[in-house]
Amino acid sequence: MRQPLWSIRMVLIMLGTLSVAVVVGLASFGLFGIERQLEARRNVVRLEQILINHNNADNFMDDVRADVLRALKTADGTNREGGDKILAEVKHHIDTVKTAISENLAGAPSADLRESYSRIAGLAEAFAPSGQHAVELALEDPIAGSANYERFRQTFTALESAMDDQREVLQKKLLGVRNDAALTAVRVENLIVAYSIIGVLLLALMTAVSVKIAQRITTELASSKEEANRLALHDTLTGLPNRAFLASHLAKALTQAEEQDSMVAVLCLDLDRFKQVNDTLGHPIGDALLRAVADRIRTCLRENDIAARLGGDEFAIVQSPLGRVEEAGTLAQRVVDTLSKPYVILGHQIMIGASVGIALAPIDTNDAGELLKMADIALYRAKSDGRGLFRVFERGMDTKLQARRALELDLRAAIELQQFELHYQPLVDVVSGRVSGLEALIRWKHPERGMIGPDEFIPLAEETGLIVPLGAWVLHQACTDAVAWPGDVKIAVNVSPAQFKGPELVTAVLDALTLSGLHPARLELEITETALLSDASGTVAVLHELRAKGVRIAMDDFGTGYSSLGYLRSFPFDKIKIDRCFVREIETSADCKAIVRAVTSLGVSLGISTTAEGVETSAQLEHVRAEGCDQVQGYLFSRPVPARDVLVLLGHCIPSAVHETASTLAA
Ligand SMILES: Nc1nc2c(ncn2[C@@H]2O[C@@H]3COP(=O)(O)O[C@H]4[C@@H](O)[C@H](n5cnc6c(=O)[nH]c(N)nc65)O[C@@H]4COP(=O)(O)O[C@H]3[C@H]2O)c(=O)[nH]1
Structure with a gap:
């Protein structure tokens, strides 16, 4: 110009x-x-x-x-x-x-x-x-x-x-x-x-x-006006129409469909794992990937369909005219399949996926804005149902979704306002009866709903990526609290698989140790086998890096996953925590007993200590001890307690609980 x-x-x-x-x-x-x-x-x-x-x-x-x-x-x-x-x-x-x-x-x-x-x-x-x-x-x-x-x-x-x-x-x-x-x-x-x-x-x-010259200026002005109009209606990165273009096209398509007695489908789609690619490989690769995605979407469309980029990794398709409802599903599946094929971007082999939500006019609504909202709700459902699939909007989907959305907003605010606190549950040494460590378990002090347990918000935090700042806070708080405890008492902190996806985990751990002054050997990170499911090599590398700094690594909830033994080979864990479902039935189920026995003997042969989770009764304690577990954790000794009660708990309750049991056993 x-x-x-x-x-x-x-x-x-x-x-x-x-x-x-x-x-x-x-x-x-x-x-x-x-x-x-x-x-x-x-x-x-x-x-x-x-x-x-x-x-x-x-x-x-x-x-x-x-x-x-x-x-x-x-x-x-x-x-x-x-x-x-x-x-x-x-x-x-x-x-x-x-x-x-x-x-x-x-x-x-x-x-x-x-x-x-x-x-x-x-x-x-x-x-x-x-x-x-x-x-x-x-x-x-x-x-x-x-x-x-x-x-x-x-x-x-x-x-x-x-x-x-x-x-x-x-x-x-x-x-x-x-x-x-x-x-x-x-x-x-x-x-x-x-x-x-x-x-x-x-x-x-x-x-x-x-x-x-005047003619040329007029032509240039006209073409720059045309270019400005085009830019106003198109996404500069991918060249696809933008939200404004989509809205006006959708309005026209709806009018036409009404006149011709046909249907219109709106497909909202979102890329799975795009954020990780962008965060780990950088924005230039993220941008190139988005361009490649746009090109692939184009190949899925018929002449009258249009695709638009709504922002970030969100896209939408208007499919019109539509004769049968199934056509929308076919297109959605085609898009999911096409986008899930591997990409090679600037020498990097990249795998991402896509989730799609579909809403239909006039079946769901005839209003363009509503239609987009409904497709978005269906998309949200597709993502929470496991990603890499499509869902068609249904009545009732939105009530659940709205509750989930509200929770998400609340969670974001809670992180800002630091509405969380850590409770600690002792890990008791079976032989000495001493509290050798405490596991940090997060609680949300909701201003209206009271104390909320982690099962209700950790999955959402993982899905939204909020687990990264939340996990960093847990690490910092747990290490800070643990510094006040006796020097031989360890602190165990849960680390979500989602925390391994970005580069932040190692930094968060080291920051927590440095700022609190806690010795790395006193920190034990509990990871589940899910963390090793995807990108195992990346996770194992991070684990080695942390282990090199002196941090201990424990495998949590052992036995609930798919190929637990295989994962034990991928990294030399310091500890295996046997899931409480086996302990719960140890007295009644021969299988559970056999599994506990197998794991403890595996631990002995691999040189890994074992902890039995969820010990609620003396009988359970008796069994796990007889099977050779080194450590126990459960309501028998203590429920998780607020930080302020930890020192009291360390002084009184636990040793007596175990010793009582020990003496009972001895007698
Ligand atoms: N029925 C029964 N339950 C027992 C007994 N002893 C302990 N528990 C419960 O079992 C859970 C043990 O933690 P987990 O397996 O790591 O399972 C944890 C962990 O996966 C997750 N979680 C908790 N805090 C954090 C956190 O800070 N970060 C992450 N990523 N996850 C966390 O939430 C899960 C649930 O935590 P909680 O609700 O605190 O539930 C805790 C604890 O209260 C018992 O004898 N009987």
Whole structure:
């Protein structure tokens, strides 16, 4: 966009400069031409004036000659008075001649004229006394006067012929300057005409160029307006239509469907695991992945369907016209399958999935906004049902969802407001009966609902990613509380599989240890086998990193997963916690008893200690102890207690509970 505007500016600047140059040129030329014309006129006038002076001088010379002749004729010495009068006239005429000649000399416009006039002025100087002298002598002695007249006549004739020659020269010169003036006038006129033509042509050229530029600017403005409109309705990253475009398209599709008695489906889709990709591999890869997803979605559509990006990793499709409800399901499944295939982005092999929610018009509603909301509700259901699938909106879905959404909002606020507290449940050493550790168990002190247990909000926190800040808080709080306990008492903290997905876990653990000052060997992290299910190698690497810092790692809820034994091989755990479901039935179920036995003996052979969870009765304690468990945990010893009661609990309750049992057993 910048390039054309620059070139237009350059053309305008060049044309402007050219026009100014032409105008200045024409003006200077006009002034110059006028000046030359005036100069030529001045030369003509000057020469005409000289010629007039010249002719005057000539006439006066004739008068001098006549006066002198008259003086000679009347010279008889008797008429002295008349002679003096003639002499005065001669003097007067001679002065007039000399004045005219010297004026011409002064005003001569060229060097040659000046030179000849100075010669003539010399002759005039010589002729003046000879004329006077001739008259004076004639008055006194007519004979001598007559001889003297001869000398006067000669100087006079020389002057006369010089004057005649000069007149000829003057006339020729006058003719020349007149011609010159006429020629200059013609030339100036011609050039003015030529320049006027150039000016007019330039004006025409400028007008044409200006029109062209104006046209170009108009076209560019129109196309940039078009581009702005396109940008306003499209997502810049993927090129797909955006939410505004989708809304207007959906409104049109709904009207059309009503007229044609057909249906419209809205499919809202969300990418599974996109956030992790973005967080771990960086935004450039996240962006490239979104572009690839958009391309794949395009391939799933029919001609009339449109897909839009609503923001982040959320997309929507409007499928219209729709003949049968099943068509929406087919499209949704196609999208899920297409998007779940592996991607190779900038050398990274990436696997993500997609969940889709569908709402239908007119079955669910005819309102565009409502339809989008319903598709979103169905999407939410698809995600909570396990992801990688689609769900069609059903009445009643929204009530559950709204409750879930409300809980999510509450949970976010609770993290901000720190409405959580940790309770601690002792882990008792079977042999010594000592409390060798405590497990931190989170509680939510809800301002309206009272104390909420972790089962109600931990899954939601895991799903929404809120487990990351929440887990960091638990680690920090547990370590801080544990510092106040006796040095040989350990603290066990649950770590969710979701906490392994980002890079934050190691930092959170190390920060908690550093800030609290707790020795790493006193911290035990409890992880479930689910953490090892996806991206096992990444999780194992994190576990090794933590173990290298001195932190202990325990496998929690052992026996409830799918391939527990296999996971035991993937990492050298420090402890196995046998799930309470086996302990609960240890007295009645031979299987449970056998499993507890198998796990404890496995622990012995692998060098891993074992803890029995959920020991509620002395009989259960008796059994797990007989099977070889090292540690026990359960309501028999204590329910989880607030931090403030831990020291009391460490001092009194537990040892007596175990010792009682121990002595019972001994007896
Ligand atoms: N019936 C019965 N139950 C017993 C007995 N002894 C202990 N329990 C309960 O068993 C759960 C033991 O923790 P868990 O298996 O790690 O199971 C925990 C753990 O998976 C999770 N959880 C708790 N706190 C946290 C936390 O801070 N972070 C994470 N990620 N998960 C947590 O929530 C689960 C439930 O915790 P709670 O409700 O506190 O439930 C606790 C505890 O109160 C017993 O004798 N009988």
